[in-house]
Amino acid sequence: MIYNKALANFPYPFKGDHYRYSNNSVPLETESCVEISPNYRDDMHLKRHLLSHHPERCYKSLAHTIDAQWEVLELVCLHLVEQYPENFVLNKAGDTWTFKNNLLNEEYTFRLGDLHTLTLEPLDFIGRHVQEDLLLMMQKDNNLFLEAGQLCFPANWSLAFNLGMNFNQIHSPIPGFKEEGLDNRILRFLLGLQPSSPWWRLNWSLMAGNRLDTSLETFDQWGKDRKNVTKENAGELVHLRVEVQKLFRLPRSHAILFTIHTHILPIHRLVDKPDWLIQFQAIIQELPDYISNYKGIGLYRDPLLDYLEEQIKSIEDQQKGEGQHD
Amino acid sequence: MIESIKLVPGKRKYLFITDQLGKEVLKPLIDQAGEEALNNEVIEIKNAPSESIKEKLQEQKMGTFLYAAASWNLLEQLQEIAQSLGYSEEESHFIGCGAQVKRIFCCRCHGITLYSSTQNSVEHCITCDHCRLELEVSEHYSPLQHAYLGYVLKL
Numbered sequence: 001m002i003y004n005k006a007l008a009n010f011p012y013p014f015k016g017d018h019y020r021y022s023n024n025s026v027p028l029e030t031e032s033c034v035e036i037s038p039n040y041r042d043d044m045h046l047k048r049h050l051l052s053h054h055p056e057r058c059y060k061s062l063a064h065t066i067d068a069q070w071e072v073l074e075l076v077c078l079h080l081v082e083q084y085p086e087n088f089v090l091n092k093a094g095d096t097w098t099f100k101n102n103l104l105n106e107e108y109t110f111r112l113g114d115l116h117t118l119t120l121e122p123l124d125f126i127g128r129h130v131q132e133d134l135l136l137m138m139q140k141d142n143n144l145f146l147e148a149g150q151l152c153f154p155a156n157w158s159l160a161f162n163l164g165m166n167f168n169q170i171h172s173p174i175p176g177f178k179e180e181g182l183d184n185r186i187l188r189f190l191l192g193l194q195p196s197s198p199w200w201r202l203n204w205s206l207m208a209g210n211r212l213d214t215s216l217e218t219f220d221q222w223g224k225d226r227k228n229v230t231k232e233n234a235g236e237l238v239h240l241r242v243e244v245q246k247l248f249r250l251p252r253s254h255a256i257l258f259t260i261h262t263h264i265l266p267i268h269r270l271v272d273k274p275d276w277l278i279q280f281q282a283i284i285q286e287l288p289d290y291i292s293n294y295k296g297i298g299l300y301r302d303p304l305l306d307y308l309e310e311q312i313k314s315i316e317d318q319q320k321g322e323g324q325h326d
Numbered sequence: 327m328i329e330s331i332k333l334v335p336g337k338r339k340y341l342f343i344t345d346q347l348g349k350e351v352l353k354p355l356i357d358q359a360g361e362e363a364l365n366n367e368v369i370e371i372k373n374a375p376s377e378s379i380k381e382k383l384q385e386q387k388m389g390t391f392l393y394a395a396a397s398w399n400l401l402e403q404l405q406e407i408a409q410s411l412g413y414s415e416e417e418s419h420f421i422g423c424g425a426q427v428k429r430i431f432c433c434r435c436h437g438i439t440l441y442s443s444t445q446n447s448v449e450h451c452i453t454c455d456h457c458r459l460e461l462e463v464s465e466h467y468s469p470l471q472h473a474y475l476g477y478v479l480k481l
Contacts, residue, residue: 056436057436158433158475160436161431161433161436161466161468161471161475162468163468163470164468164469164470165468165469165470169467169468169469172465172466173464173466216433216477217433217434217435217436218434219433219434219477219478220434220459220478220481223478223481224481226481227481
């Protein structure tokens, strides 16, 4: 969702005064793989629009993932009704489930494991009821393979290209990731995930523009805005993009469900939180080029830093002014 | 790259697989194995890997180190067979010879354009045959697509 008003629930990602790639996962307290945020209806409308107009980039699966997909459907349904009993209702009659989405006023009845009772594959079906992108990693030969996914809001990557890759292959374009041994360390961590112990982490990047659907397939359109950032427009044009990523081990298939809820904040909103603003400036200033370029900031880091400096100065001036009045 | 190929010491057996093009590349290693009386076997293939090559790879015992040098097309087929049989990076070395024709996956339209790595090898850029977008050829490889990713060259 895009935060234009309330900042209270924004998943602010920064700690300390510098940033490096790391395995920053922590145990998940609320055992839910999905979360409904205030933009639910708008996000679902956009997601379903993208899925119907661009299925070739938004949904992919390999045939042998169907059993694991049913497991995802069950897990997401159960988490929705547990967390939001007013909005989602599930009636079970043996394997026949009736799932009601009161936010969208929809009702579906299907039999678990029976594809004929759904018009879509299970992952594609349940993904149309949650704001999260849903990725399914199958485990074999001591690695994890991306073999099914519903991805409408990617941070500049392509599900169609990455489908079938293992964890190391997916992350090979990240500078320094393999060289520092991070890929194997994080893979080992993921291989050790247990069904009863989900984890989560935050990932961030910056973007010029406020699109949720920053697919690699449309980069030639939205990427252009990176060249249009100036000190004057940086506050409105540049957005902090944060992904809440959750990891769940599925007990039957031993696959991993990876959910991504994307949140977008225009940079000028940081002015209301001076401590965030100052920390953000320090981190962007210190960021090594290899990370800055990979996160797509390289082209406009200078005008952004000029903007941040000006905002911080104006807050300081204001505080001085107030001090003099005392 | 080719000059740096060395015989990994201390293996129980060395298996060399080549085609006409790869023979020259592996010759120093094959000679060395012969001179040092190391357990080794040389197999030369003509066009495509046959069923007997698969059997040969399958029957190797632990401790066999595989060197394969061949034209790219053949090498990729060998690599696939070896991987499917569980050969790891630590017990095999694959060397591509001659021009490599790469399949490039267009980031915009998913179309495939063929690219010969000896041409334009300085610029690493092509135009997508399907949507005409200018692409920068990357090293990011998809085994499922048998293709390398082409990124937007210019914004």
